[in-house]
Amino acid sequence: MATHTSRGPYKTGVRRRAEIVAAASTVMARRGYAGASLRLIGEAVGMTPAGLLRHFGTKENLLIAVLDDWVEQTIRMRPPSSATGIGYFTRFVDLMRYHMLHPGLIELFLTLSAEASDPSHPARAWVTARHQRIVSEGVEQLRNAVTNGEIAPMSDRRMELEVRGLFAMMDGLELQWIADPRLDLAATFESLLEIVLRRWGATDAPQIGTPESAIGGEPDVPAAAVRA
Amino acid sequence: MATHTSRGPYKTGVRRRAEIVAAASTVMARRGYAGASLRLIGEAVGMTPAGLLRHFGTKENLLIAVLDDWVEQTIRMRPPSSATGIGYFTRFVDLMRYHMLHPGLIELFLTLSAEASDPSHPARAWVTARHQRIVSEGVEQLRNAVTNGEIAPMSDRRMELEVRGLFAMMDGLELQWIADPRLDLAATFESLLEIVLRRWGATDAPQIGTPESAIGGEPDVPAAAVRA
DNA sequence: GTCTATAAGAAGATAGAC
DNA sequence: GTCTATCTTCTTATAGAC
Numbered sequence: 001m002a003t004h005t006s007r008g009p010y011k012t013g014v015r016r017r018a019e020i021v022a023a024a025s026t027v028m029a030r031r032g033y034a035g036a037s038l039r040l041i042g043e044a045v046g047m048t049p050a051g052l053l054r055h056f057g058t059k060e061n062l063l064i065a066v067l068d069d070w071v072e073q074t075i076r077m078r079p080p081s082s083a084t085g086i087g088y089f090t091r092f093v094d095l096m097r098y099h100m101l102h103p104g105l106i107e108l109f110l111t112l113s114a115e116a117s118d119p120s121h122p123a124r125a126w127v128t129a130r131h132q133r134i135v136s137e138g139v140e141q142l143r144n145a146v147t148n149g150e151i152a153p154m155s156d157r158r159m160e161l162e163v164r165g166l167f168a169m170m171d172g173l174e175l176q177w178i179a180d181p182r183l184d185l186a187a188t189f190e191s192l193l194e195i196v197l198r199r200w201g202a203t204d205a206p207q208i209g210t211p212e213s214a215i216g217g218e219p220d221v222p223a224a225a226v227r228a
Numbered sequence: 229m230a231t232h233t234s235r236g237p238y239k240t241g242v243r244r245r246a247e248i249v250a251a252a253s254t255v256m257a258r259r260g261y262a263g264a265s266l267r268l269i270g271e272a273v274g275m276t277p278a279g280l281l282r283h284f285g286t287k288e289n290l291l292i293a294v295l296d297d298w299v300e301q302t303i304r305m306r307p308p309s310s311a312t313g314i315g316y317f318t319r320f321v322d323l324m325r326y327h328m329l330h331p332g333l334i335e336l337f338l339t340l341s342a343e344a345s346d347p348s349h350p351a352r353a354w355v356t357a358r359h360q361r362i363v364s365e366g367v368e369q370l371r372n373a374v375t376n377g378e379i380a381p382m383s384d385r386r387m388e389l390e391v392r393g394l395f396a397m398m399d400g401l402e403l404q405w406i407a408d409p410r411l412d413l414a415a416t417f418e419s420l421l422e423i424v425l426r427r428w429g430a431t432d433a434p435q436i437g438t439p440e441s442a443i444g445g446e447p448d449v450p451a452a453a454v455r456a
Numbered sequence: 457g458t459c460t461a462t463a464a465g466a467a468g469a470t471a472g473a474c
Numbered sequence: 475g476t477c478t479a480t481c482t483t484c485t486t487a488t489a490g491a492c
Contacts, residue, residue: 013475030346034263037467051476053469107345110403114342117335117406118258131407164411165420168400175338175399176392178345179359183392192393199427241457265485279458281487459492467484474477 017055020045021069024052024062029108032115033063033123060122067112067126070105080137085145086202088138092170093193096186099174103181106174113171138163145200152201166196245283245293248273252280253294257336260343261291261351288350295354298336308365313373314430316366320398321421324414327402331409334402341399366391373428380429394424 023045028036038049038059045052056062077098083091099106116127142159145151154162169192177185251273256264266277266287273280284290305326311319327334344355370387373379382390397420405413 016475032260032262032343034260035343035346038469039466048477049468050470050478054475057469059468103345107342111342111345113403113407114335114338115260115263117331117339118263128407131404135404161416161419164401164404164416165397165423168404169393169397170400171403172396172399173392175341175403176359176363176396179341179356188389188392191389195393195427199423244457266487267484276459277486278460278488282457285487287486457492459490461489461491463486463488465485465487468482470481471479472477473479474475 013055017065020047020052020055020062021065025066025069025108026104028063028066029104029111032111033121034115038062063122064126066108067123070108073102073105084141085148086150086197088141088144089166089193089197093186093190096170096173096189100177100185103178107178110171110175110178134167135160135163138167145202150202151197154200162196162200166193241283248275248280248283248290249293249297252290253297253336254332256291256294257332257339260339261349262343266290291350294336295340295351298333301330301333313369313376314378314425316369316372317394317421317425321414321418324398324401324417328405328413331406335406338399338403338406362395363388363391366395373430378430379425382428390424390428394421 020041024036024041027041027044030036031040038052041062042049042052052062053059056065074095078091078095112121112123113127113131115121116124118124139156139159142151142154142163146153146159170189173183173185173189173192177183248269252264252269255269255272258264259268266280269290270277270280280290281287284293302323306319306323340349340351341355341359343349344352346352367384367387370379370382370391374381374387398417401411401413401417401420405411
């Protein structure tokens, strides 16, 4: 006991736990919650199903850990209130680029969002709450943009409509992208966001040219190379 | 044999088959392909798993039958080439209203679209092919709209971008709607479509007021009542 | 055409050795 | 902290009675 080099008794345990969450995240993203068995996750991290349950008790607890990790990663990538007004929205281009490098994250979110149409799905409440949170967060930032004079004024109803439309477009593009990874997700979104910002009357809309093609159809334009 | 009243020997068989497909469609939409066991589907239609497999042989064959039925229902609702140019896009408002009355259809499509991010998923090829088909179909109709002088000209790349953005918005709104059915899907989409058509320079964009609120928050505005 | 019975395997979860 | 072994239940699928 006195000879171990780690400073805390739980140090390796914490690391192992993180490895399990990462593996579970990947497998659940690919196969869905129901399709991701503890054996499959265990194989990915080199452990038996019993070993996993020593750490998390139940499969549902593991899902919750995966969701928490997803939130943590997203926040680390895009800290809340790091940008206000229009800057809040332009930062989503970086988020899309981040997603292209970590496909599992968005696969997981979309799979759970769709699966959770079942009211008895363990992630149902989490998904619903998250949708509500990002819409109200978006409306708040759009209001900031108006207050700061970055964009033209609009009604509250119009703001909710615009925010819902923008977030819907992001999710829908991600859905197209996981069906065909040749789609340049970040570039496509960047072009569409520019159109939206221009329509809102943003004066500092980023100057971005229309990408060569949304799909890299020609073999000499390997858009898929951007992925990890 | 000579006494039965049905005209063909397979009449009841065909009806039963249709009932199974309908039940399987509902259960798969709610639980995903992996989560929808033959036992669960059998209970929904009053049959044992063995009975189901008498009709379809394997679970995967049943999924194929469900996908074919999905296509058939969608086509019946919105016949191909029934509207060209801008009319093609405005008809999507009707499609959204239809989806609100038949939630299972869109739940199934979204669940499978997300699940099928796994390359080994049996519906992977079907989902990918469908995404490609509707994008090229949309671009074709947008081109028609330009040719007919309904909207301002735009480049081929821009057309693909606009179509991808519009379809992404539709899928994303549907994702928001299954997470919170209080959202008035058709009205929200109608308002957003009007904005897009106006931007395209459509002269006959439908005159629709912004809905009272995208979410019927007040108890006296039961937006959910529109559902079946 | 649907059933019961059953196979062969995988699922989540528990007990206890080391 | 991870293992093996085991339990119970559930999975898809087959065989054969009615």
